Amino acid sequence: MEERIQKAVAEALQKMGAGDVPFVVERPSDMQFGDYATNAALAASKALGKNPKELADELAQLLIEELGTTIASHVAVAGPGFINITLSHEAISFAVAEADAKGEEWGKGTEENGKRIIVEYSNPNAFKEMHIGHLVGTVVGESVSRLIENAGATLARDTFGGDIGPNVAKALWGLRQKGIHEPTTAQEIGTAYAEGSNAYENDPKAKEEIDALNQAIYAGTDRELMDFWRKGRDISVEEFRRIWKLLGTHFDFEFFDSDTTEIGLRVVRDGLTKGIFQESDGAIIYNGEEKGVHTMVFITSHNTPTYEAKDIGLAFLKEERWPSDKVIIVTGNEQTGRFKTVLAAITDINASLAAKMNHLATGFLKLASGKMSSREGNVITASDFISEVIEQASEKNEDPLIAEQVALGAIKYMILRQSPGSDIVFDPEKSLSLDGDSGPYLQYALVRARKILTYAGGESGTDIPSAPYAIERLILHFPEVAARAARELAPNLLVNYLTELASEWNSFYATEQVLGSVEEIYKQRVTRAFANTMTNGLTLLGIPTPEKM
RNA sequence: GCUGCUGUAGUUCAAUGGAUAGAACAAGGGACUCCUAAGCCCUAGAUGCAGGUUCGAUUCCUGUCAGUGGCACCA
Numbered sequence: 001m002e003e004r005i006q007k008a009v010a011e012a013l014q015k016m017g018a019g020d021v022p023f024v025v026e027r028p029s030d031m032q033f034g035d036y037a038t039n040a041a042l043a044a045s046k047a048l049g050k051n052p053k054e055l056a057d058e059l060a061q062l063l064i065e066e067l068g069t070t071i072a073s074h075v076a077v078a079g080p081g082f083i084n085i086t087l088s089h090e091a092i093s094f095a096v097a098e099a100d101a102k103g104e105e106w107g108k109g110t111e112e113n114g115k116r117i118i119v120e121y122s123n124p125n126a127f128k129e130m131h132i133g134h135l136v137g138t139v140v141g142e143s144v145s146r147l148i149e150n151a152g153a154t155l156a157r158d159t160f161g162g163d164i165g166p167n168v169a170k171a172l173w174g175l176r177q178k179g180i181h182e183p184t185t186a187q188e189i190g191t192a193y194a195e196g197s198n199a200y201e202n203d204p205k206a207k208e209e210i211d212a213l214n215q216a217i218y219a220g221t222d223r224e225l226m227d228f229w230r231k232g233r234d235i236s237v238e239e240f241r242r243i244w245k246l247l248g249t250h251f252d253f254e255f256f257d258s259d260t261t262e263i264g265l266r267v268v269r270d271g272l273t274k275g276i277f278q279e280s281d282g283a284i285i286y287n288g289e290e291k292g293v294h295t296m297v298f299i300t301s302h303n304t305p306t307y308e309a310k311d312i313g314l315a316f317l318k319e320e321r322w323p324s325d326k327v328i329i330v331t332g333n334e335q336t337g338r339f340k341t342v343l344a345a346i347t348d349i350n351a352s353l354a355a356k357m358n359h360l361a362t363g364f365l366k367l368a369s370g371k372m373s374s375r376e377g378n379v380i381t382a383s384d385f386i387s388e389v390i391e392q393a394s395e396k397n398e399d400p401l402i403a404e405q406v407a408l409g410a411i412k413y414m415i416l417r418q419s420p421g422s423d424i425v426f427d428p429e430k431s432l433s434l435d436g437d438s439g440p441y442l443q444y445a446l447v448r449a450r451k452i453l454t455y456a457g458g459e460s461g462t463d464i465p466s467a468p469y470a471i472e473r474l475i476l477h478f479p480e481v482a483a484r485a486a487r488e489l490a491p492n493l494l495v496n497y498l499t500e501l502a503s504e505w506n507s508f509y510a511t512e513q514v515l516g517s518v519e520e521i522y523k524q525r526v527t528r529a530f531a532n533t534m535t536n537g538l539t540l541l542g543i544p545t546p547e548k549m
Numbered sequence: 550g551c552u553g554c555u556g557u558a559g560u561u562c563a564a565u566g567g568a569u570a571g572a573a574c575a576a577g578g579g580a581c582u583c584c585u586a587a588g589c590c591c592u593a594g595a596u597g598c599a600g601g602u603u604c605g606a607u608u609c610c611u612g613u614c615a616g617u618g619g620c621a622c623c624a
Binding site: 024029079081082128284297304307338364423434435436488510515516549 | 563590
C-alpha cells in the first residue's frame with residue numbers, strides 16, 4: 001500500500017516538474033490525520049520556488065486523480081503543507097482481508113531477495129559463563145536475523161567464541177589451584193576464572209604461571225593440558241547451546257578463536273611484508289593514526305595473535321566457508337573502536353571484503369549498582385537471570401511452559417524495545433514487572449484474540465460497520481514496519497508498532513463485542529487479521545506466543 | 550590528554566529535519582450483569598545550557614556542562 005502511494009506521489013511530482021525532489025511517505029503522527037502523509041509539497045516548494053501551501057493544494061488534487069476514490073477517500077492539506085491521505089473503507093478492508101488470508105506469509109517482504117547475508121552474534125567465551133551482556137547480543141542478533149530473513153534474504157547465523165588466550169589460561173590455572181582435573185559444570189569453571197583473574201592482578205608469581213600456561217595452550221604440545229582444555233571447553237559449549245535453545249537461537253557456524261589463529265597470523269604476517277602492518281617493540285601493530293582509528297597490537301611480542309588478528313582471520317574464514325553479499329556483526333558497543341581498527345586493516349588487505357562488513361553495536365545491560373565484570377566476580381549470569389524471571393512469571397502461571405514463554409517475552413521485550421546501541425539500565429525490581437509496556441502485554445493481547453477465534457463464528461452477524469475500526473487502520477502498516485526494521489537493523493521499530501497495535505486491540509476488545517454482534521463476521525475477520533499480525537510480529541522478535549495466560 | 554556514544558516527565562524509554570514531543574511505570578480519578586482486569590477510560594507532568602543552519606531542529610553544525618565507553622602486546 002505504501003508503495004502504491006509512493007508511486008502516486010512521485011508521478012504527481014513529475015507532472016508538476018519536480019520529479020527528482022526527495023520526499024517521504026509515512027504514517028502520520030496521529031491517525032486522525034489519515035493513513036498516510038507526505039511532505040512532498042514542502043520538499044518541492046524550494047525547487048519550484050512556490051508557496052508550499054499552494055503547491056500542496058495542487059499536489060493533493062493530482063493525487064486524488066492518481067489514486068482514485070476506491071483507494072483514497074480523502075486527501076487533505078494540513079499544517080505547513082502536509083498532504084494527508086485517508087484510505088477508503090474499501091481499501092482498508094482489502095488490506096485486512098489480506099492480513100487474514102495470508103496467515104504466516106503476512107508481512108513477508110522481497111527487498112533482500114537473492115541476497116546472502118551472514119549475521120554474527122552472541123559470541124560467548126568458553127571458560128566463562130554467559131552473562132546478561134551476552135543475552136542482549138543474542139536477543140538482538142536473533143531478531144535482526146529473523147527480520148532479514150523475512151525480507152527475503154538467504155541467511156546464515158554464526159557465533160565466534162573465545163576458547164584460547166589469557167582468559168582461558170586464567171580459568172585453567174584457577175581450576176588447577178583447586179586440584180580439579182575434571183571440570184564438570186560451567187559454574188565451577190566460571191568461579192575458577194574469577195579466581196585466576198584475581199590472582200593475575202595481585203600475585204606476580206601467579207601471573208608468570210598463567211602467562212606460561214597461555215603460551216603452552218597456543219603451542220598445543222602438552223597433551224595432558226590439551227585434554228584438560230578440551231574438556232573444559234566442551235562443558236562451556238554445552239551450556240551455551242542449552243541457553244541458545246532456550247532463547248530460540250541456533251547457529252549454522254560456531255567458530256572459535258582456535259579456528260582463526262592460524263589464518264589470522266598468516267594474513268597479518270603477509271600484511272607486514274606489504275607494509276600494511278608495522279613492527280614495534282617486537283610486536284606487530286596496525287598504525288591507525290592517519291585514519292583516525294586506534295593503533296592496536298595484532299601479534300604480540302610472544303608471537304601470539306591478539307583478538308584483532310583472530311578477527312581478521314575470522315573475516316577470511318567466513319568468506320571461505322559461506323561466501324556472502326553482506327556480513328553483519330553484532331557486538332557490545334564497547335567494541336566499536338576496536339572494530340574500526342580491524343575494519344581499517346581489512347580495508348587495506350581486501351577492500352571489497354571490508355566494504356560488505358557492517359557492525360551493529362548493542363548497548364550494555366547495566367545494573368543500578370554499576371557495571372558488572374566477570375573479572376570481579378559480580379556477574380549476573382544469563383542462566384540465573386532467566387531462571388529468576390521465570391520464577392517471577394510462575395506466580396501467575398502454573399503451567400511451567402507458559403511461565404517460561406512469558407518470562408522470555410518479558411526479557412526480550414525489555415532488550416528490544418530500545419534502539420540498539422543505547423545502554424539498558426536494569427533495575428531488578430522494575431524490570432521483572434510484567435505489567436504495562438512489556439512483552440506479556442503483547443502476549444496477553446494475542447491470547448485474548450485467539451480465545452475469540454476458538455469459538456465457531458455465527459452466520460447471522462453480516463452487518464458492516466459504518467467506518468473502519470482504528471485497529472484495522474493499524475494492521476495494514478505491518479509489512480512496511482517489518483521492512484523498515486530489517487533495513488535499519490532496528491527491531492525496536494517493530495516493538496513500538498506492536499505495542500501500539502496491542503493497545504489498539506485492547507481498546508477494541510473493551511468497547512466492541514465480537515461474538516454475537518450484528519457485525520460478527522466482519523469483526524471475526526479483523527480479529528484474525530490482528531492475531532496474524534501479532535503472531536508474525538512477535539515471531540520476528542523471537543518472542544514466544546503462549547496459547548493462554 | 551585524545552576520542553566515541555548518551556543527556557527528553559519523578560523513573561524507564563519513543564519520536565526516517567515536520568503537525569499539539571508519544572508511551573509505560575509511579576501519582577490521582579473513573580467504568581464492569583458483556584469474548585480473560587497481565588485489560589479499558591480520564592487527569593497532571595519533559596527536550597542539560599548557549600549560539601548557528603533551516604520555511605521548520607529533540608534530530609544537523611559549533612561551543613559548553615554532565616554521565617558513560619575506548620585509547621600497544623586482555624577479550
